[in-house]
Amino acid sequence: EDFLATVATKSNGAALRGNYEHMDAHYVVQQDWHAYTEAEHELWRKLYQRQLALLPGRACQEFIDALEKMDAADGIPVFEKTSKELFAATGWTIVAVPGLIPELTFFDHLANRRFPVTVWLRKPEEFNYIVEPDVFHDFFGHVPLLFNPVFADYIQRYGQGGLKAMKLGGLDELARLYWYTVEFGLINTPEGVRIYGAGILSSGGEVEYCLTPGTQSRHIRLDIERCLRTLYKIDSYQETYFVIDSFQQLFDGTAPDFTPLYEKLKHLDVLPANTLLPHEVELLPAPH
Numbered sequence: 168e169d170f171l172a173t174v175a176t177k178s179n180g181a182a183l184r185g186n187y188e189h190m191d192a193h194y195v196v197q198q199d200w201h202a203y204t205e206a207e208h209e210l211w212r213k214l215y216q217r218q219l220a221l222l223p224g225r226a227c228q229e230f231i232d233a234l235e236k237m238d239a240a241d242g243i244p245v246f247e248k249t250s251k252e253l254f255a256a257t258g259w260t261i262v263a264v265p266g267l268i269p270e271l272t273f274f275d276h277l278a279n280r281r282f283p284v285t286v287w288l289r290k291p292e293e294f295n296y297i298v299e300p301d302v303f304h305d306f307f308g309h310v311p312l313l314f315n316p317v318f319a320d321y322i323q324r325y326g327q328g329g330l331k332a333m334k335l336g337g338l339d340e341l342a343r344l345y346w347y348t349v350e351f352g353l354i355n356t357p358e359g360v361r362i363y364g365a366g367i368l369s370s371g372g373e374v375e376y377c378l379t380p381g382t383q384s385r386h387i388r389l390d391i392e393r394c395l396r397t398l399y400k401i402d403s404y405q406e407t408y409f410v411i412d413s414f415q416q417l418f419d420g421t422a423p424d425f426t427p428l429y430e431k432l433k434h435l436d437v438l439p440a441n442t443l444l445p446h447e448v449e450l451l452p453a454p455h
């Protein structure tokens with residue numbers, strides 16, 4: 168299998184985590200909920216409670232409200248149950264996957280309003296930090312905002328945009344937008360800046376870190392072109408967080424055809440993660 172070989176090489180020969188034996192052509196598997204152990208359910212409850220306590224005043228209200236309605240505190244959830252509720256709310260479903268999946272497959276799921284959720288849970292020693300997305304990151308972090316109609320539409324269109332970017336050589340650029348919005352995005356609200364990014368909301372440390380002044384990180388307003396040029400950190404807290412005013416801004420800002428943008432970006436340098444351009448205003452200053 169092409170993809171499995173590629174990933175194995177990328178991660179220095181380390182085996183791809185997850186069981187890829189019983190999947191269909193779209194990398195979809197059965198969740199096999201009964202196979203989870205009581206120790207795993209207990210680990211989920213601990214992860215859930217720790218994160219939940221961090222959310223008030225930090226996570227956006229849309230996330231908190233949807234999470235509460237999902238009723239997923241008591242053990243690893245049954246995907247099918249939430250999937251039905253999600254379908255009724257926004258027409259999205261959840262599909263179970265063995266772990267990381269190829270880009271084409273990932274985009275195809277999103278473009279068809281299917282969100283891939285990894286079936287396996289991290290080990291206890293990975294309580295605070297995990298490299299690959301597991302069921303806690305995918306389900307707790309990503310699923311709640313799929314109940315928001317505008318955000319749900321944005322993710323679908325991102326999937327369509329991904330399929331297009333693959334043909335236009337814009338994949339690295341478009342991936343940065345996903346990273347800085349879906350995974351690490353912040354949003355302005357009347358009550359103050361709040362988190363909507365799943366990578367932050369499923370992290371034990373970054374929820375507090377990303378809103379704290381005086382760290383090595385800064386907040387700047389999201390500008391799509393600027394974001395597409397900006398490199399990101401995969402093994403530490405982010406150095407830049409892009410702030411939006413509304414999910415509608417994300418949806419509208421990504422509506423235009425990106426073809427000319429990808430062309431333009433081929434002639435511009437990428438920007439390091441800690442860049443501050445001369446005209447940019449820091450909403451939350453970092454020390455320099």
Ligand code: PHE
Binds near residue numbers: 328
């Ligand atoms: N509008 C983008 C294009 O034409 C696609 C896109 C949609 C990208 C939504 C990101 C988010 O390629």
Ligand code: FE
Binds near residue numbers: 304309350365366
């Ligand atoms: Fe994620």
